[in-house]
Amino acid sequence: MKKIILINPAFNIVKSKYDTSLSVGLLCLASYLYKRNFPVKIVDCARQGNWQETLDKELSQTGYVGLSVMTSQVPSAIEIAKKIRKAYPKIKLIWGGPHVTFFPKEVLESDLSDFIVLNEGEKTLWELLQELEKNSGDFSKIRGLGYKSSGKIFINPPRELLPMEEIPLPNWELVPKEILERLEMVPTHTSRGCPHRCAFCINAITKNRWRMRSSEQVLSDISIIESKPFFTGKKLRFWDENFFVDLRRVAEIVDGMISKKLIVPWETTIRADYFSLPDLTDEFLAKLKKSGCYLLSFGAESGSIKILRKIDKDITREQILNSARRCLKYGIIPQYSFMVGLPGESREDMNQTISLIDELLKLDARVQILGPQAFRPYPGSPLYEECLLSGWKAPAGLEDWSNAILNEMSYLTPYQFPWVKDPDMVDSLEAYARFGAQSFKSALGSTVTSNKFLKFLFSLVCRLRWKLRFFKWPIEYKLAKKYVAK
Numbered sequence: 001m002k003k004i005i006l007i008n009p010a011f012n013i014v015k016s017k018y019d020t021s022l023s024v025g026l027l028c029l030a031s032y033l034y035k036r037n038f039p040v041k042i043v044d045c046a047r048q049g050n051w052q053e054t055l056d057k058e059l060s061q062t063g064y065v066g067l068s069v070m071t072s073q074v075p076s077a078i079e080i081a082k083k084i085r086k087a088y089p090k091i092k093l094i095w096g097g098p099h100v101t102f103f104p105k106e107v108l109e110s111d112l113s114d115f116i117v118l119n120e121g122e123k124t125l126w127e128l129l130q131e132l133e134k135n136s137g138d139f140s141k142i143r144g145l146g147y148k149s150s151g152k153i154f155i156n157p158p159r160e161l162l163p164m165e166e167i168p169l170p171n172w173e174l175v176p177k178e179i180l181e182r183l184e185m186v187p188t189h190t191s192r193g194c195p196h197r198c199a200f201c202i203n204a205i206t207k208n209r210w211r212m213r214s215s216e217q218v219l220s221d222i223s224i225i226e227s228k229p230f231f232t233g234k235k236l237r238f239w240d241e242n243f244f245v246d247l248r249r250v251a252e253i254v255d256g257m258i259s260k261k262l263i264v265p266w267e268t269t270i271r272a273d274y275f276s277l278p279d280l281t282d283e284f285l286a287k288l289k290k291s292g293c294y295l296l297s298f299g300a301e302s303g304s305i306k307i308l309r310k311i312d313k314d315i316t317r318e319q320i321l322n323s324a325r326r327c328l329k330y331g332i333i334p335q336y337s338f339m340v341g342l343p344g345e346s347r348e349d350m351n352q353t354i355s356l357i358d359e360l361l362k363l364d365a366r367v368q369i370l371g372p373q374a375f376r377p378y379p380g381s382p383l384y385e386e387c388l389l390s391g392w393k394a395p396a397g398l399e400d401w402s403n404a405i406l407n408e409m410s411y412l413t414p415y416q417f418p419w420v421k422d423p424d425m426v427d428s429l430e431a432y433a434r435f436g437a438q439s440f441k442s443a444l445g446s447t448v449t450s451n452k453f454l455k456f457l458f459s460l461v462c463r464l465r466w467k468l469r470f471f472k473w474p475i476e477y478k479l480a481k482k483y484v485a486k
Helices: 016-020 024-035 051-059 071-087 098-102 104-108 122-134 177-182 215-227 247-259 272-276 282-291 305-310 317-329 347-363 382-389 398-405 423-437 440-444 452-468 475-484
Strands: 003-008 040-044 062-068 092-096 115-117 145-149 152-155 185-188 235-238 266-269 293-301 333-340 368-374
Touching: 003 024, 003 051, 003 071, 024 040, 024 062, 024 122, 040 051, 051 062, 051 071, 062 071, 062 122, 071 092, 071 098, 071 398, 092 098, 092 122, 098 104, 104 115, 104 145, 104 152, 104 398, 115 122, 122 145, 185 215, 215 247, 247 282, 272 317, 282 293, 282 317, 293 317, 305 347, 317 333, 317 347, 333 347, 333 423, 347 368, 347 423, 368 423, 423 440, 423 452, 423 475, 440 452, 452 475
Parallel strands: 003 040, 003 062, 062 092, 092 115, 185 235, 235 266, 266 293, 293 333, 333 368
Antiparallel strands: 115 145, 145 152
């Protein structure tokens, strides 16, 4: 049986935080295969200093390579695939991840791919490897798979979503030792998907419905994690898109953590409107804090009611502020993510987002702000169709995507989007919020790798821009981005 190497390519921009985290999706894939006795090796190019040496050593002993690719990893994935194709032409190259799911035909058209795995990859990848081991050549019945045959491209029907009980607890022995040693936060899934309809979200577009592990399974997982000596003193992250969908289940988990003395610092995700539910009482929040909850992440997205309605967020500005007040009352840090640059968004809409960020930060210095990131158009949503109607065209293939995003922070630059009227503001606003709206301590703790003195000088300029609401000609931002991108 030939081993498969699962590769996490490097990202566009180096961030120090990568060194203290791990690729959860890749670990889930590896754990699923390992449980079925298929030999698997993880190589993480974003976190392993010696990844090239490790990969060169492993390639001579494998028949398959899986690349897990987000859009910001496309340039690195192409570079790796080219080297493998040249040195080991018989190795099958299997691409998966969000970018592949959204642009399957473009990836398959490349000579650098043999197969693609769409959406959740565990079962599809397992079935593909079984067929490859049998050398049958018949891939037509494997759901969620794309492949090439006789010069033609085939994309099979989508696969049904896996029940959570079929997804094993991560096998930590598969994680490279140097990553485990630097890990600051231990990730674990208690659910997948989300029941809400946010128009911009990957889960809504891919119909990734919510599925959960039972409270008993979650408590068992926490107990296993707590028993591992290399996780002593580490924080825990429930790596769910929406942990609080079933409040009764959450209450059982929290009560179990307290009664079984599994109290550990933990964080997860929640929606702002949940704080309007009758079951999310002050007593409930007090128990969350007692069990170790120290941070809750919210998708606020915008301060403009018009934009919140447009993206089907189903929350209000006041609900966002109320969620912050109630978290702070019990010593729980509220963290909010925002976006700008959506089709139909005006400068006034963006100003309302800026004012909401200021309102949140005035509540307490502990409030954390992520973004506002530039909107990312994903195929399959009405927002994407609106982008196309504006005259925008997505890059046509892998190489085009690589050229379009090279040296960008994460995705395409808003200068490429015809609907964005103020691309300077949209492109730079995340940096100005990060370094100008929040405290110097927060700015200097940024995950972007750079000299602290340079961060301090940059923060001074950002604070002035944020105060004056002046975001034109962001020369210092462009210089900083160019410097960091090297």
